[in-house]
Amino acid sequence: MMNYVSVFNKINKTLEWFMIIIFGLLVIDVLFQVFSRYILGTSFTWTEEFARFALIWMTIIGAAYLNAKREHLSMDFLYQKFSEENQRKLSILIEVFIFLFALIVMVIGGLNLVYTTLHLEQLSGTLRIPLGYVYAVMPFSGFMIMCFSVYHISNIYSNKIL
Template sequence: MEVAYKTMNKAIEYFLVFIFSLLVLDVIWQVVSRYLIGQSSSFTEEFARFALIWLAILGAAYLNGQRAHLSMDYLLRKLSPEALKKRLKIIEILMLLFALIVMVIGGGNLVYLTFILGQQSPAMGISLGFIYSIVPISGLIIIFYSIYNITRP
């Protein structure tokens, strides 16, 4: 399980860097085309929005796996080590259930409906189902990380 965890971390890290690099290049091209060429590209704003969606949702799943997500831990720090372990396992189970119900099942339904309805982005002309697919993918990643965190000592 440890090997899968480390492999997943590296893959997500590289993919997040790749998405961020594309986002930076896209914004640079937008500025260059607007001010030097005098006409902005039609796809750059839409691509930046979609890249930011992917970056935020996948980044949140990654941070969840690192236990670096935003949390208020003042009361948790007051617990004994045994009680803290138990509370962290309960929190992981709740996050797993949230990821399963809301992100995987709900997000999967959203992706399915988007493909069925044939919704496409206006400027790039790609199916919005591909854009929304990051929600169930990130839900599965959160479930993997939750199971890992529950099973580790």
């Protein structure tokens, strides 16, 4: 099990650094847009589109990262009222639902979206990059969430976490 823990931690660290890089590029992009607009007197249209795509990627990868850390938004008032054994069962059920959502909506739906946009050769308005590459973050993040859910279920089942 220790091997899975080290792989899990390395994946989390990689996602964390990837989000830091995206955020850094987003900050540089916005600062460049402000500088070019107010100092140079000209506006570059690609900066707005890049900022939008960076924010999409950071948000969706952030969802997988928070799922890995089990820090996603939840309302646990009713959950806290259950016995420890029922909390364990409910935690497994929740992880199964998260797994199924990630599989159906993010992976299957995301792959369909990526395939469709690549097949139709849709390009972004300003950067002229295939939109399928932008949307590829959806199935990637969904796959990561599925892996994290399996990891959490195994830990809950072995009484390591609730």
